Amino acid sequence: MKRYLPMLVALGGMVGLTIWMTNIGQVGFFPLAAPSKLLREVMRHLQIVVYAAALAIGVGLPLGFVLTRRAFRFVSPILVGLTNMGQTLPTLAFIGIFAVVLGLGLQAAVIALAVYALLPIVRNTYAGIRSVDPATKEAARGMGMSTAQIVWKVELPLAMPVIMAGIRTSTVLNVGTAAVAGMIGAGGLGEIIMSGLAMRVTEMVLQGAAPTAGLAIALDAVLGTAEQWLTPRGMKPATEMVFRG
Amino acid sequence: MIKLEDVTKIYPDGTKAVDDVTLEIEKGEFCVLLGPSGCGKTTSLKMINRLISLSQGKIYVDGRDVYQMDVNQLRRSMGYAIQEIGLFPHMTVEQNVTTVPRLLGWSKARCRERTAELLDLVGLSPPETFMRRFPNELSGGQKQRVGVARCLGADPPILLMDEPFGAIDPITRERLQDEFLRIQDEIRKTIAFVTHDIHEAVKMGDTIALMRDGILVQHAPPAEMLAHPKDSFVEDFVGSDRALKALQLMRVRDVMDETPPKVRIDESLETARGRMQELGVNFLAVVNEDERFEGWVNRRVLRRSGEQVKDVMMRYTVTGRRDTPVNEALSLMLGSAIGNLGVVDRRDKLIGVVTFRSLSEAIQASYSEDEDPDEAHAERETAA
Ligand SMILES: Nc1ncnc2c1ncn2[C@@H]1O[C@H](COP(=O)(O)OP(=O)(O)OP(=O)(O)O)[C@@H](O)[C@H]1O
Ligand SMILES: [Mg+2]
Numbered sequence: 001m002k003r004y005l006p007m008l009v010a011l012g013g014m015v016g017l018t019i020w021m022t023n024i025g026q027v028g029f030f031p032l033a034a035p036s037k038l039l040r041e042v043m044r045h046l047q048i049v050v051y052a053a054a055l056a057i058g059v060g061l062p063l064g065f066v067l068t069r070r071a072f073r074f075v076s077p078i079l080v081g082l083t084n085m086g087q088t089l090p091t092l093a094f095i096g097i098f099a100v101v102l103g104l105g106l107q108a109a110v111i112a113l114a115v116y117a118l119l120p121i122v123r124n125t126y127a128g129i130r131s132v133d134p135a136t137k138e139a140a141r142g143m144g145m146s147t148a149q150i151v152w153k154v155e156l157p158l159a160m161p162v163i164m165a166g167i168r169t170s171t172v173l174n175v176g177t178a179a180v181a182g183m184i185g186a187g188g189l190g191e192i193i194m195s196g197l198a199m200r201v202t203e204m205v206l207q208g209a210a211p212t213a214g215l216a217i218a219l220d221a222v223l224g225t226a227e228q229w230l231t232p233r234g235m236k237p238a239t240e241m242v243f244r245g
Numbered sequence: 246m247i248k249l250e251d252v253t254k255i256y257p258d259g260t261k262a263v264d265d266v267t268l269e270i271e272k273g274e275f276c277v278l279l280g281p282s283g284c285g286k287t288t289s290l291k292m293i294n295r296l297i298s299l300s301q302g303k304i305y306v307d308g309r310d311v312y313q314m315d316v317n318q319l320r321r322s323m324g325y326a327i328q329e330i331g332l333f334p335h336m337t338v339e340q341n342v343t344t345v346p347r348l349l350g351w352s353k354a355r356c357r358e359r360t361a362e363l364l365d366l367v368g369l370s371p372p373e374t375f376m377r378r379f380p381n382e383l384s385g386g387q388k389q390r391v392g393v394a395r396c397l398g399a400d401p402p403i404l405l406m407d408e409p410f411g412a413i414d415p416i417t418r419e420r421l422q423d424e425f426l427r428i429q430d431e432i433r434k435t436i437a438f439v440t441h442d443i444h445e446a447v448k449m450g451d452t453i454a455l456m457r458d459g460i461l462v463q464h465a466p467p468a469e470m471l472a473h474p475k476d477s478f479v480e481d482f483v484g485s486d487r488a489l490k491a492l493q494l495m496r497v498r499d500v501m502d503e504t505p506p507k508v509r510i511d512e513s514l515e516t517a518r519g520r521m522q523e524l525g526v527n528f529l530a531v532v533n534e535d536e537r538f539e540g541w542v543n544r545r546v547l548r549r550s551g552e553q554v555k556d557v558m559m560r561y562t563v564t565g566r567r568d569t570p571v572n573e574a575l576s577l578m579l580g581s582a583i584g585n586l587g588v589v590d591r592r593d594k595l596i597g598v599v600t601f602r603s604l605s606e607a608i609q610a611s612y613s614e615d616e617d618p619d620e621a622h623a624e625r626e627t628a629a
Binding site: 133135136138139140141142143144145146149154157158232233234235 | 321332
């Protein structure tokens, strides 16, 4: 429980700040977002992030896997280059380009974020599967497991912690990136932040920023727990084993 | 049972790892593939279960060409232990051990039962404790045992083992070897076992297949290889102490004197001296009323004052058994003042004595026997 404490404090702080700001109701001439509107934008924000993550996982996992197969290994240097390039590209420029191509709205935001999340997932899937000890795979083959059995019973379970780490980081980062999506009319908490900035109302900026941070913290905790849960006991560091008895 | 026929392996880069090897391993034979690093042992082994493809030649298992069989079926019918152990880190010991049984669709209950049986067999008890552990909760030696248990999983008639005791300290290694020999005594598998340790080969193998640079140099029982190395390479490989190594293949029962001169513990010194004179020996083994071994007397101690043998005798608790290897017996003899070794049965009853003389006579005899190798050996040599 102890290691969840900082997370809970931070989350509580963000929720508290959000409620506080919302309760102010109005600053000068400017009404802040009503609770119902706030809730709607939170849901919208989450929707963008989850759709993008689902899309990125759906494409990235198989892609990362296929790249580990011998026939496709020659592509992997290209993948590394692409990953590095993708991370140097400014978020704003990236989303802007997608908005130009796909038009303003939810679709462009989701696809832009999915592409953004894709590379870490592909890279981690690739690295996770490549890191499986060749001796383990040889033992599996030598005992008569079929290729499909080796993939499902050996390679994927052993790569799972690394794959999950990729999903987790990219998804949590995307909670922040999704705020930019507000600029291309996709809605979400970015919209509130944007209005606040435009009208120079600090309270409104906080009203949008605090729940964004809270969302990131909560999502990180949820995915972290899933990661723990999907990591086979035999692969956890020995120190953790001690605490678990 | 396993037959390699003119097998050659040339790797894509042109390395000729195995060069025209013909080798037959009979049913129930424990064949050790021996040779210096890089001589092609692992390659030969992996060609048997098709982990490595052949360049030329044929391999038959039970008379069937392995390339005519379904590859997974073939592999499931042979236990396989790789040099790096290669346990599945995400599976419990039970899941590891029952890898092949589960592939073959055994029921849960049967798998559980088999796990307990195998862990017991390899000395991991209580099985209930070890079953639930993960590989990272085991010591190196325990992992290796699990590797051996996994290899025996579905009770395959054939075992392929690549240095299964490679990464283990000498003491544990010795113990595992002993245990494995005991197991093999019970289960009689056909085994191809890779090692580069000559001691292990001599100790474990029914036959040794010695390789060099991909060529099978000699395939023979250890005793024969030690007595008659085929060429200078074999001679160098088995070492200049090969006569001493051969001792480990002989047992005390082969070299002991079964009618040793003896005296009862309550007989008088006079009687003892008389018997020694009469038999022309300079020691007597001392036994009690139940023929239990008690110690020794020699001329020197009989000169001491006393009435009965028990007043002056040298008490020795160091004894050998019928199946003690002769090299161990020799070491015990060298360490004792009397220079003899009493051989006792389970109830400590004296059944014989090993002396330096009986030892050297037996060794002489075994050498002259070997000058005339029996037909089986001759056959193997031509095969090699
Ligand atoms: N995949 C490969 N490609 C090219 N050459 C190889 C390959 N695998 C092994 N070799 C070479 O084939 C020869 C035999 O290798 P092998 O692994 O069978 O040796 P080994 O007798 O098992 O040695 P060790 O005792 O060191 O394990 C060596 O010279 C090795 O370098
Ligand atoms: Mg090897």
